[in-house]
Amino acid sequence: KAGVTQTPRYLIKTRGQQVTLSCSPISGHRSVSWYQQTPGQGLQFLFEYFSETQRNKGNFPGRFSGRQFSNSRSEMNVSTLELGDSALYLCASSPAFNSPLHFGNGTRLTVT
């Protein structure tokens, strides 16, 4: 069974640009969550989608947005990039409560 797939693996962007990251969950998993990982702040929750609806949102500015498609694939978008947005962005999917989140390999975003 294929795992959570994130594309691209690496991105280098300039301040002020925008970026879109993609995530394909494990087949059958309808919940998709996004996390930001940085050395300073650790793992921070961005948002969660279930059946194309945002169910939960972390404490991030409105520049961070996401969506989920009918096939459960998800995208997150960051507009007006700042240097502090440089991070590893992890996507996770889960089939149900009491199951662990299954994480993808992440997208490493560098903002210069």
Place this chain on the structure above:
Amino acid sequence: ELKVEQNPLFLSMQEGKNYTIYCNYSTTSDRLYWYRQDPGKSLESLFVLLSNGAVKQEGRLMASLDTKARLSTLHITAAVHDLSATYFCAVDGGRGSTLGRLYFGRGTQLTVWP
């Protein structure tokens, strides 16, 4: 907001030794998870603990949960080099929390040396 504290944050231990990583959380939670992350890699699920007194073991790792104390431990027995990684505990938000929303500790960076 729910806080998750792990200690120690850095652990250097010799092969063959035993040690315990502690994970405290600040409010009632129904589910506790342990993850492992190797450098440059993603998070790998190790254990899911769902009830008070739950204990799970896999190889040289054993995790336990005390919901009354809001404490989980990850015990390492006879450490080997392959266990070198960063270990995270995470909890959900308790009653009313959603499936994908976890609160993570800062992680314990474990280095096992010969």
